[in-house]
Amino acid sequence: MRSSRKLAAVLAVAALLAPLASIGQDGGTLGAVQDRGRLVCGVNSGVPGFGFLDEETGTFSGFDIDYCKALAVAIFNDPNAVEYRPLTAAARFTALATGEIDVLIRNTTWTFTRDVDLTTNFAPTTYYDGQGFMVRVDSGVNTIDDLDGATICVLQGTTTEQNLADEFAKRGLDYTPLVFAETAARDQAYDEGRCDAITSDASQLAAIRTKLSNPDEHKILTELISKEPLGPVVRHGDDRWFDIVKWTVFCTVEAEELGVHSGNVDQQLQSDDPRVRRLLGVEGDFGEKLGLSNDWCANIIRTVGNYGEIYARNLSPIGLPREGSLNALWQDGGLLYSPPFR
Amino acid sequence: MADVPAETRTKPYGGEVLPPPTVRVGPLRWLRENLFSSWWNSALTVGALALLYVVGKGVLTWAVTEANWAVIPASLKLLLVGFYPEEELGRVWAVLYGTVVLLGLSAGLWGGLLREAAVLLGAGVGVLLGGLLLAGWGERGLLGGLLLLLLGGAVVGGWLRARAPVLLLRWGKRVVGGGWLLLPIGAVLLLRGVPGGELWAEVPVARWGGLLLTFSLAVVSIVLCFPLGVLLALGRQSSLPVIRWTCIVYIEIVRGVPLVTVLFMASLMLPLFLPSGWEINKVLRAIAAFTLFTAAYVAENVRGGLQSVPKGQIEAAQALGLGPVLTTLLVVLPQALRAVIPANVGQFIALFKDTSLVFIVPLLDFLGIALDVLENPKWGGPAREMLLFVALVYWFFTYFMSHMSRKLERALGVGER
Numbered sequence: 165m166r167s168s169r170k171l172a173a174v175l176a177v178a179a180l181l182a183p184l185a186s187i188g189q190d191g192g193t194l195g196a197v198q199d200r201g202r203l204v205c206g207v208n209s210g211v212p213g214f215g216f217l218d219e220e221t222g223t224f225s226g227f228d229i230d231y232c233k234a235l236a237v238a239i240f241n242d243p244n245a246v247e248y249r250p251l252t253a254a255a256r257f258t259a260l261a262t263g264e265i266d267v268l269i270r271n272t273t274w275t276f277t278r279d280v281d282l283t284t285n286f287a288p289t290t291y292y293d294g295q296g297f298m299v300r301v302d303s304g305v306n307t308i309d310d311l312d313g314a315t316i317c318v319l320q321g322t323t324t325e326q327n328l329a330d331e332f333a334k335r336g337l338d339y340t341p342l343v344f345a346e347t348a349a350r351d352q353a354y355d356e357g358r359c360d361a362i363t364s365d366a367s368q369l370a371a372i373r374t375k376l377s378n379p380d381e382h383k384i385l386t387e388l389i390s391k392e393p394l395g396p397v398v399r400h401g402d403d404r405w406f407d408i409v410k411w412t413v414f415c416t417v418e419a420e421e422l423g424v425h426s427g428n429v430d431q432q433l434q435s436d437d438p439r440v441r442r443l444l445g446v447e448g449d450f451g452e453k454l455g456l457s458n459d460w461c462a463n464i465i466r467t468v469g470n471y472g473e474i475y476a477r478n479l480s481p482i483g484l485p486r487e488g489s490l491n492a493l494w495q496d497g498g499l500l501y502s503p504p505f506r
Numbered sequence: 507m508a509d510v511p512a513e514t515r516t517k518p519y520g521g522e523v524l525p526p527p528t529v530r531v532g533p534l535r536w537l538r539e540n541l542f543s544s545w546w547n548s549a550l551t552v553g554a555l556a557l558l559y560v561v562g563k564g565v566l567t568w569a570v571t572e573a574n575w576a577v578i579p580a581s582l583k584l585l586l587v588g589f590y591p592e593e594e595l596g597r598v599w600a601v602l603y604g605t606v607v608l609l610g611l612s613a614g615l616w617g618g619l620l621r622e623a624a625v626l627l628g629a630g631v632g633v634l635l636g637g638l639l640l641a642g643w644g645e646r647g648l649l650g651g652l653l654l655l656l657l658g659g660a661v662v663g664g665w666l667r668a669r670a671p672v673l674l675l676r677w678g679k680r681v682v683g684g685g686w687l688l689l690p691i692g693a694v695l696l697l698r699g700v701p702g703g704e705l706w707a708e709v710p711v712a713r714w715g716g717l718l719l720t721f722s723l724a725v726v727s728i729v730l731c732f733p734l735g736v737l738l739a740l741g742r743q744s745s746l747p748v749i750r751w752t753c754i755v756y757i758e759i760v761r762g763v764p765l766v767t768v769l770f771m772a773s774l775m776l777p778l779f780l781p782s783g784w785e786i787n788k789v790l791r792a793i794a795a796f797t798l799f800t801a802a803y804v805a806e807n808v809r810g811g812l813q814s815v816p817k818g819q820i821e822a823a824q825a826l827g828l829g830p831v832l833t834t835l836l837v838v839l840p841q842a843l844r845a846v847i848p849a850n851v852g853q854f855i856a857l858f859k860d861t862s863l864v865f866i867v868p869l870l871d872f873l874g875i876a877l878d879v880l881e882n883p884k885w886g887g888p889a890r891e892m893l894l895f896v897a898l899v900y901w902f903f904t905y906f907m908s909h910m911s912r913k914l915e916r917a918l919g920v921g922e923r
Contacts, residue, residue, distance in 0.1 A: 209868075209870065209874075209878040209881075210877060210878050210881045211881060212881050212882070212883045213883060215881075216878055216879070216881035216882045216883075217581075217584060217870075217875060217878040217879045217881070217882065218882060219577075219580045219581035219583075219584050219879055219882070220580075222583060222584060222589065222592065223589065225882075247712070249868070250868050250870060250874075250878070251868055252865065252866060252868055254770075254774075254866075255773065255774055255866070255868060258774045258775075258777070258778070259774075261778075262777040262778055264777060371881070374883040481883060482883045
């Protein structure tokens with residue numbers, strides 16, 4: 165549901181012309197960013213939890229925004245050395261291909277076509293999105309199987325509708341679809357209680373939830389029935405830059421796994437655990453190998469926090485449960501897994 | 507110019523035209539005649555009043571008890587100037603103050619249209635000031651200063667016009683006129699700053715947003731597209747085939763594509779064709795798109811005006827010995843442009859509202875900022891309050907434009923001859 169043919173045509177042109185455009189000078193993207201003194205990050209400016217305008221700080225805020233900040237901290241040790249470029253879904257890949265932005269962190273699904281045809285590289289997934297369900301808290305529904313016989317609000321003629329039919333047939337469950345042509349009508353019908361559950365991508369459900377009359381009375385099930393892995397995207401052809409983006413994400417994940425967070429990172433510098441010492445740059449020269457300072461990861465954790473903190477700050481408040489979901493650490497049954505720092 | 511008051515204008519045969527007799531009607535009589543003239547009219551009146559009451563009560567109850575207006579004062583800075591640095595906001599105020607002083611002085615010096623504009627703008631600021639929309643007393647003070655300066659300027663200007671010696675008056679007018687000419691340059695210099703400047707640090711246009719951006723886009727595009735449109739219209743009527751066909755092809759192509767496409771091209775495709783390292787400022791790209799697009803429409807409006815000028819006028823000008831350039835400048839264009847004021851202002855109003863399409867570029871204009879602030883989970887719920895505020899602001903400025911155009915038409919006597 166995140167692509168269209170028209171878009172693909174534009175993107176194909178963009179991809180063809182990409183090599184003509186600037187892909188940085190000798191220092192590559194990192195050199196260009198350092199010369200400029202700030203990172204240019206393509207973001208989404210209108211998704212609750214992931215990217216929106218915060219009037220208190222006067223700038224953007226959200227899960228994706230925090231990863232822009234993490235990257236800026238890795239390079240400059242300054243979370244404010246970022247210029248945010250809000251992008252439409254149609255504009256994002258062109259902006260990346262033409263070098264207008266250094267990195268795209270705008271809930272973009274990692275797919276074969278985008279990775280291969282559009283000559284982009286996807287850094288590790290930061291959020292495993294997928295089609296999910298939202299129900300009322302007092303309905304007693306906790307898993308998809310509890311939805312047997314339920315009425316479900318769904319958008320007409322989308323892959324969402326198809327996925328729903330396939331999944332329920334596979335599980336041998338009964339349901340009554342309540343089909344809508346427009347999202348607003350579907351959301352209102354659910355809010356008015358005309359259906360027991362509403363289905364869409366989980367991140368979308370969270371956005372819908374913030375606009376319901378009583379958000380607290382609704383919850384999003386952790387089970388998902390489709391794959392929409394979202395993560396940062398960079399251009400082909402600059403492996404050093406790709407590495408930096410990739411290991412910035414891994415840094416936040418590894419830190420959570422090792423129990424390093426913004427509150428204890430300075431004590432952890434004295435840790436005896438060699439894994440922690442390498443992560444925080446006390447031992448080894450991992451930062452320098454990336455072209456950064458050795459304490460890059462320690463700075464990220466100190467300023468932005470580890471994955472769990474970023475998640476708790478942005479996504480938990482809007483009702484995206486982490487426990488038991490794909491976004492838990494691998495020890496907890498999720499998919500978040502960082503290769504070792506060594 | 508309608509220098510001669512209508513009452514004393516004489517008909518060709520010399521008979522005086524008297525104004526129509528005025529009839530004084532009391533309120534009761536007026537009510538009876540207009541609202542309750544028959545049982546059917548009475549029923550309609552009562553029905554309409556009942557409907558107004560129900561709707562009005564609903565809206566008022568919502569506005570006073572249910573609506574959460576807090577989102578507007580909280581995000582006012584973002585809405586008005588976007589990401590303009592907080593510590594540099596004084597520069598925006600300085601530009602506002604400069605404009606207001608000039609407007610006040612001009613209103614006093616020349617009166618007429620300018621006074622009308624000053625009164626309307628003052629009323630707008632007054633409503634904003636009186637409304638519950640302001641966060642703190644600091645902003646209230648600054649806004650109140652605007653009103654005071656407007657008033658002060660008007661008083662000084664009025665005094666100059668009424669009391670001052672002729673020489674001083676003449677100089678006053680020159681200074682104020684020069685001020686208007688310098689204002690755009692000064693405003694851009696002040697708002698954008700100088701690269702590497704100490705006193706006025708550079709604020710890249712990319713950091714502008716909100717109403718400031720909406721305004722910059724609209725004003726610059728309107729100012730640029732008008733002369734371009736006139737040139738295109740004249741070119742389309744040229745007897746030189748190269749010029750004529752260039753203009754026709756341009757106008758017809760641009761009018762044949764939606765504005766969204768033009769913006770899309772300017773923002774997405776253009777960078778692909780530029781050599782590496784080149785980057786054209788996004789705001790400039792948007793301004794270019796709006797200007798080139800609207801110019802085609804303005805050209806067709808002006809062509810309509812040009813065709814409405816009777817051939818006899820041109821022949822008369824030629825008989826007087828005016829060359830083609832002077833004929834066009836002194837005889838044809840003034841009449842043609844006056845005739846198409848309503849159409850052109852309509853186009854400008856459309857342009858002002860169309861600036862909200864810059865989300866494609868993407869830039870965050872007034873509406874864009876409002877929508878993105880609303881995505882903060884903190885505000886949740888439906889967005890009626892914010893959207894109502896946005897609509898009101900748009901309405902105020904478009905009404906200002908259409909009101910001023912009507913006054914301008916009257917001052918130029920459109921439709922009277």
